[in-house]
Amino acid sequence: MTDSTLIVNDIRCEYRDNPIGIDEQRPRFSWKLAGDGRNIMQSAYHIKVHEECSGAHVWDSGKRMSDASVLVEYDGEALKPQTVYIVGIKIWDNAGRESEWTASTFETGLLRPAERWTAEWISGDDGTDEASCDYLRTTFRVQSAVRRARLYATACGMYEMYLNGTRVGDSYFTPGWTNYKKRIQYQTYDVTALLRQGGNGLGGVVGDGWYRGELGWKDQKDFYGEQRALSALLHIWYEDGTEGVVSTDGSWSRSKGPIRTSSIYHGEVYDARLELGDWSDPDYEAEGWLPVWPVEAQNDRLVAQVNEPVRKTGELSPVSLIETPEGDQVLDFGQNMVGWVRLRVSGAKAGNVITLHHAEVLDREGNFYTDNLRSAKQENRYICKGGVEEVFEPHFTFQGFRYVRVTGYPGDIELSQFTAIVLHSDMEQAGMFECSDPMLNQLQSNIIWGQKGNFVDVPTDCPQRDERLGWTGDAQVFIRTAAYNMNVAPFFAKWLQDLSSEQLPHGGVPFVIPNVLGVDQHSSAAWGDAATVCPWTIYQMYGDKRMLAQQYGSMKAWVGYIRAQGDTEALWNTGFHFGDWLGLDAKEGSYIGATPQDLIATAFYAYSTELLVKSAEVLGYEEDAAEYRALYETIVQAFRDEFVTVNGRLAGPFQTAYVLALQFGLLEEEHRPRAIRELVKLIEDNKGCMTTGFVGTPYLCLALSDNGRSDWAYNLVLNKQYPSWLYSIEQGATTIWEHWDGIKPDGTFWSKDMNSYNHYAYGSVGEWLFRKAAGIDGDPEAPGFKRIVIAPELDARLTYVKASYASPYGEIRSQWRLEEDGQLTVNVTIPMNTTASILLPGAQPDSVLPEWQAQQASGGMQLEIGSGSYSWTYAYPIKESTGEGEVLAAQ
Structure with a gap:
């Protein structure tokens, strides 16, 4: 029953x-x-x-x-x-x-699109006006009642489809950025409600996009091909059981239109005087339209889209209009973001040109600053048709900005006429973090906005300058934080397929995915390790064994590549590496931190091999597991022989060296206490600050907390002095910076060549906020949070922390509140069909009722629970940080 x-x-x-x-x-x-x-x-x-x-x-x-x-x-x-x-x-x-x-x-979908894609590939790009976007159209008739209709579409370039004057779907930048030489996504749209009895019009607009637009800082164009193309298949199922198909073919016609240029980096020029009217309506008089050009079919590359598309996810109104010392009129939207600005204008004359120029920061005098964009113009120009209220939004570009300089606007600028549209891959929110410190809450907000702005179909390094590439190192250090914040499994499923498709025959992994830097730009330690770290992290966070299996060949190939590199099988001491990129202990004029590159490379060699062993065990590949387990043990021993003295000191007094050795389990157990002491001393000797770069920073606070020094993890996270996460917030940051001192205390800039103010890698500290400050973690032996671990690390400088995470089984909640009298309340919620291990920090045996059957554990009392909501209140021994250690205050 x-x-x-x-x-x-x-x-x-x-x-x-x-x-x-x-x-x-x-x-x-x-x-x-x-x-x-x-x-x-x-x-x-x-x-x-x-x-x-x-x-x-x-x-x-x-x-x-x-x-x-x-x-x-x-x-x-x-x-x-x-x-x-x-x-x-x-x-x-x-x-x-x-x-x-x-x-x-x-x-x-089509299930086997290479066989079932019957549409031809057509183009309006004849080479005479390469910059202008192509408008393509046809008409057809619907004779009886429609039960269901689906439009399948794709392009070489970016496309938008229109049916009877209405834009199809809510996706942007389709078909998405993939390794177009091997994989082109197609999208499926429900268009049932858009069809009419009788005549219908179907059309598409195609721009350069990633396919043939500018990519990278080498001024390269036409990387994947020289001709834009569209292919679309409209399938109609009628109520009477019959079916009909409308598809792109030689009967379509083409025209140029109002989108005169469209570039991801440089923006869009839109001439409203050239608008084509209701060009996708069936009754449109297509006078002057020309026959389309046939294009070689790309059907063998077609794959269905698996990730969530880019969508509009929010709107921001400008908070102020600034007149700069140089006389510019600049809108401040109050938040560094990615997307574009919707412009409204009334009373303009035909031919008026309104220019919107986008930037992240103002200089110290308060002037509009764009030097850090390098060659990217980030400029949208709208040429008015005049006489009516006009509304403009771009189509095939996006900008990274907080500030927008407006020129050519007729009359006074009114804030209500401008709206910032937020665009990113539409991943569901998964996590929430809040605490008693407003600056930590701002840090979490900065991490979220950095993820939004850089997860635009691929995990880009930055969304504003002439780069915006899928750097592998940034992705792998941030992926676990990303998964706490949002559901990123489909996002990385798509990206990892491209990584596999781009992997070189010898197993090397390009620096960026999709790879537009060339076959010689590949295989740095901590960058290529995205091949192993990302699939394993997705497995841990979502329990996705299939994705692990699909990527296993790539993981194995990457470890095989490293295995062939070093002077010995167990060391990686050759080749180019980015090292501890942007480490603050770098030599003058260098971007690479001082930690020896062969130490970093061998440490990641061990880490990737360990993940390969674990993956082989999960997938039941027993022979592989045995082979790579032996290799892993050999690498660890070689690391110790090469980089660790007999007394446990590492080769070189570098924070990142100790962080990696501790976090990757490369030290003998007897040497770990010394290593954590040395790490803390290095931080103390640097005035309580980090020197770590892209490689060491993501693991720094985790290494401290995992080795009993959460006091120092909190010291670093709560520090407001340069270099620190909160320093940038003190300078007004609303996203994560590329450089700790992107803006110096005197208002000057670190540099103009490589200085992004939306660069999410250092936002990887978000993982520590969830796993340690809030204490929400999973048991590695029961992936996907089937078994949950709640073990918050407390600090008296915070009075409360609360967080939630939408796991595959349901919402997990963890909250602790510390009262002035020393009473600690811990609240947790565990979703159904899971179990949890709870560590009540600082609790004594008499703090927990006997019914819980709690066990004494390091740091408190441990108990096992099932689903439900729970609360415990007890006296907590407050640890008051001095910034140099901790003092135990008994309560």
Whole structure:
């Protein structure tokens, strides 16, 4: 008998809610449990899948005794292309309750697009006006009632589709940036509601985008091809059971239009005087339109989109209008962000040119500053048609900015006429962090905004200058923080497929993915290790074993590449490395920190090999696991022989060296206490500040906390002096900077050549905020937070910390509050179908009721719990930081 107090909700297929265009033959389903009571575990599930149209059943799992509720693989008949399926799920719990059925849907895409893509590839790009975007159109008729219609579209370039005068979908920058030489994504759109009885018009606009626009700082263009192209397939299913297809072919016509130029780096020029009217309506008089050009088909490269597309995710109004000392009129939106500005103007004359120029900061005199953009213009120009209210938004570009200089605007500038549109890959928010320190809350906000601005289809290093590339090192150091903040599994699924496709025959990994720097730019330690770190992190955060399996060949190839590099099999002491990039202990004139590069390279060699061993064990590759376990042990011993003295001192007094040795487990256990003492001393000797760069910083606070020195992790996180995370906030930062001193105390700049103010790598400290300050972590042996670890690290300088994380099983919450009288309250919420280990910090045996059967543990009392919400209050021995250590104040 069913029980209404036990509910199945939030059914997902391949991480998505009721998705369309799924090209997985064996898609995976996830769901969450809801209901009354504590300690609830699923004991069994039952899944049924049937076709929506015919009602034909394709899978009935029967009642399966299992607690699996995340990424459960379809195991039925072969799925049909372009078909809607209904998924029904019910579950039983450990209290004997049975849920009602809950239903969801998913729809397959073409499944084998290379075989089923019947549309031709066409172009309006004849080479005579390369800068202008192409407008392409056709007409067709709908003769009877439509049951369902889907548009499948892709391009060489960026495209937007229009049907009967309406823009199709809410995605931007499609088809997305991939390794176009091997992979071009197609998108699926539900256009049923846009069709009309009788005549219809279908069209597309195509711009250069990443395909043939400027990429990198080498002034290179046409990297993937010299001709823009569009290919689209409109499939209509009628109520009477018949079907119809409209596709791009030689009957389409082409024209140029108002988008005169469109460049990711330089912006867009839009001439409203050249607008084409209702050009995608069926009754449009296409006078002067010309036949399209045929283009070689790219069908063998087509893949369905797996990640969430870029969408508009928010709007910001300007907070002020500034007149600079140089006389510019500048809008301040109060937040460094990525997207564009929507402009409204009335009363303009035809031919008036309004220019919007974008920047991140003002200089110390308060003037508009763009030197750090290098060659990127970040400039949108709108040429008015006059006589009416006009509204402009760009199409195939984006800007990184807080400030916008406005020139040519007719009349007085009114703030209400300008709106900043936030654009990024539309990942669901997963985490929330808040504490009693407003500056730490601002730090978390800066991390979030940095992730938004740099997760624009690929994980870019910066979103404003002439770069915006998918640097592998930045991605791997930030990925765990990214996953705490947002659901990034589909985002990295797409990007890692490109990484595999770009990997060189010998296993080397390019510095950037997609790779536009050339085949000779590859394989730095800590950068190429994205091949191992990212798949393993996704497995840990989401329990995604399939992604681990798909990337295993890439992981193995990367370790194989390193294995062939060094003077010996166990050391990596050759080749170019970025080292501890931007480390503050670098020599004058160098960007590379002082930690020896071969030490860093060998440390990451060990780390990647360890992750490969763990992956082989998870996937059941026993021979590989044994082989690489032996290799790992050899590397660790070689590291000790080469870089560690017999008494445990590392080769060179460098913070990053000790951080990596501690965090990657490269030291003998007897040497760890000395290593943490040496690390703390190095920090103390540097006036309580870090010297670490891109390699050491992400692990610094974790290494301190994991080795009993959370006091020093807090000292670093709460420090407001340069160099520190809060220093930039003191200078007004609203995103993470590339350099600790991007703006110096006197208002001058670190440099103009490489000085991004939205560069998320140092935001990797967000992982420490969630895992240590709030204490939300997962058990590595039960990935995807099937088993949860709550172990907050406290500091008396904060009175409370609260955080939540939307795990695959449901929301995890952790909150602690420390009162002035020394009473500590710890609140946690554990989702159904999971268990948790809780460490109550500072608790004594008499602090916890006997019913909890708590065990004494290092740092407090440990207890095991199941799902539900819990609260404990007890006396806590306050540790008051002195900035140089800690003093125990008994309560």
